[in-house]
Amino acid sequence: MADMTTWRFTKGHGTENDFVLLPDVDARLDLDADLARRLADRHAGVGGDGVIRVVPTAAAADDAVRAMAGRAPWFMDYRNADGSVAEMCGNGTRVFAAYLRREGLEATDEFEIATRAGIKGIRIEGEVIATNMGPWRLDDPARAEADGFDSLVHLQGWAEPWSALSVDMGNPHTVVALPEGVELDSLDLLHAPEVRPTPPNGTNVELVRVVGERHIAMRVHERGVGETRSCGTGVCAAALATSFWAGDAEPTDDWTVDVPGGRLRVRALPDHEVELAGPAALVADGTIDLSAL
Numbered sequence: 001m002a003d004m005t006t007w008r009f010t011k012g013h014g015t016e017n018d019f020v021l022l023p024d025v026d027a028r029l030d031l032d033a034d035l036a037r038r039l040a041d042r043h044a045g046v047g048g049d050g051v052i053r054v055v056p057t058a059a060a061a062d063d064a065v066r067a068m069a070g071r072a073p074w075f076m077d078y079r080n081a082d083g084s085v086a087e088m089c090g091n092g093t094r095v096f097a098a099y100l101r102r103e104g105l106e107a108t109d110e111f112e113i114a115t116r117a118g119i120k121g122i123r124i125e126g127e128v129i130a131t132n133m134g135p136w137r138l139d140d141p142a143r144a145e146a147d148g149f150d151s152l153v154h155l156q157g158w159a160e161p162w163s164a165l166s167v168d169m170g171n172p173h174t175v176v177a178l179p180e181g182v183e184l185d186s187l188d189l190l191h192a193p194e195v196r197p198t199p200p201n202g203t204n205v206e207l208v209r210v211v212g213e214r215h216i217a218m219r220v221h222e223r224g225v226g227e228t229r230s231c232g233t234g235v236c237a238a239a240l241a242t243s244f245w246a247g248d249a250e251p252t253d254d255w256t257v258d259v260p261g262g263r264l265r266v267r268a269l270p271d272h273e274v275e276l277a278g279p280a281a282l283v284a285d286g287t288i289d290l291s292a293l
Helices: 033-040 090-102 141-147 232-245
Strands: 006-014 017-023 050-056 074-080 110-115 118-125 128-135 151-154 162-168 172-177 194-196 204-212 215-222 226-228 254-259 262-269 273-278 281-289
Touching: 006 090, 017 033, 017 090, 033 050, 033 074, 050 090, 074 090, 090 110, 090 118, 090 128, 090 232, 090 273, 090 281, 128 232, 151 172, 162 232, 172 232, 204 232, 215 232, 232 254, 232 262, 232 273
Parallel strands: 017 050, 074 110, 172 204, 215 254
Antiparallel strands: 006 017, 006 281, 050 074, 110 118, 118 128, 128 273, 151 162, 151 194, 162 172, 204 215, 215 226, 254 262, 262 273
């Protein structure tokens, strides 16, 4: 870093869900909404689905995050492409972990990172990185138990809404099981799906098609971004919702989830937690003049 306007960055992706990573080991950078939005711009910035600041947990602005510093030295300070703050990002955790390992900030195959959704455990398995995404829950378990759904999703081009299930992964998700005869490729996700009742903090929306035993395909419209090639927390939410619809009150099996950007594995863990595993790639390094954005 030559000065406060020239900054190093790394570009990375997890199943083509891409991010701009900004190393800030001295906690000097103010990653506000405007800067994140300009960095993520695919025409005038670096371009990405989100921006991740790599900062010591002890230097985080949030008291709850700083409290994690004893277990997780590094905080994944994440913003969506529109500049909004997000609790965490599943694919982003793998890219963040790959960066920490490459830079020597973490040296072991197992370590923990801090996010706004709590501490996430990382395990390196060769080319695959697994993240313990922590606890999950159905937003309205009583209603879900009664009829299997708790929301309605209106999608551009379809007159009738589709029933959906809300899953909390530390960030909000609304999962739709597509009716027979509706193909994933036919859906218009250029427009944000309308969810009723309206979630107070917005929601990611996953559209799911079962393609085999414990195997689903998915497209996603991410809150604050639009359609992305993959969404890690969304992949977990989709697998858990589909497992629930299959009659598994407490999922125990692995699921394979195909997204436009690749393939991921979802594994149910004890204590109502879930693990996401897949690749991560760091594809470019450079410097950017922040004053020119």
